[in-house]
Amino acid sequence: MAASAVLMARIAQGDAAAFTQLARQLQAPALRLALRTLNDRAAAEDVVQIALTRLWTDAARFDPARGVLEGWFRRMVINLCLDRRRAIRAVLPIEDAHDLASAAPDPLAASIDNDQRSRLDAAMARLNPRQRIALVLFHGEGLTMAEIAGEMDTTPKAVEGLLGRARMELKMMLTESQTL
Structure with a gap:
């Protein structure tokens, strides 16, 4: 049995130390996935928090015979991201209203x-959520x-x-944004 499956069995029995250990392993990849999917750090952190809470409360539902824990958890994060995208309308935070000058050596x-x-992020945000998830998993997660x-x-x-x-849609949107 995989180490993560052993930890899940311990979590199902209420072992908080096992949960802490597993949460540390899963948190960073889940946050990267949620951030790429939602394009909003606060929303991504919320999704990961909810997913970790469900990991704790639904630990007994995990069946190692049906797949690896990481895949089960990643699927949970994806579903939460899709739910979040359906529930809210795209609104840019005030911080994104303007770009501050960079301290990088080459400003140009x-x-x-x-x-x-910025154009790529805006185009990604306009994609169908399933297309965006596929792109993130393929190009971002490999x-x-x-x-x-x-x-x-x-x-x-x-x-x-x-x-x-x-x-194709990204190419079209990026071409359109260049001509504007």
Whole structure:
């Protein structure tokens, strides 16, 4: 039995030390995934907090025979991100209203990088949530199509289609934003 499955069994019995140990292992990757998916640090931290709370309360529901704990937890985070995206309308925080000057040695390059990142983030935020999740898992987390299909309850062929459509839409949105 994997070490994480052993920790889950201990958590199901109420072992707080096991929960702390497992939470430390899962928190950073979950936060990266949620942050890339939601594009909002506060919302991403909320999602991870909720997911960790569910990990504690639903520990007995985890079945190691059905898959690895990391995949189960990642799926929980993805579902919470999708729920969060459905529940709120996109509103930019006041902090994003303007960019402050960078202390980087090359202000022109930093400005170009910031503009590109900003346009990419805005385009990613406009994507269909399932397309965005597929992109994040493929390019950000490095998962294979088969792994993504398992995470998203679909087929590798469907993931390929999601990625293809997402890339085409991103290209179109980025081209449009350059001409504005």
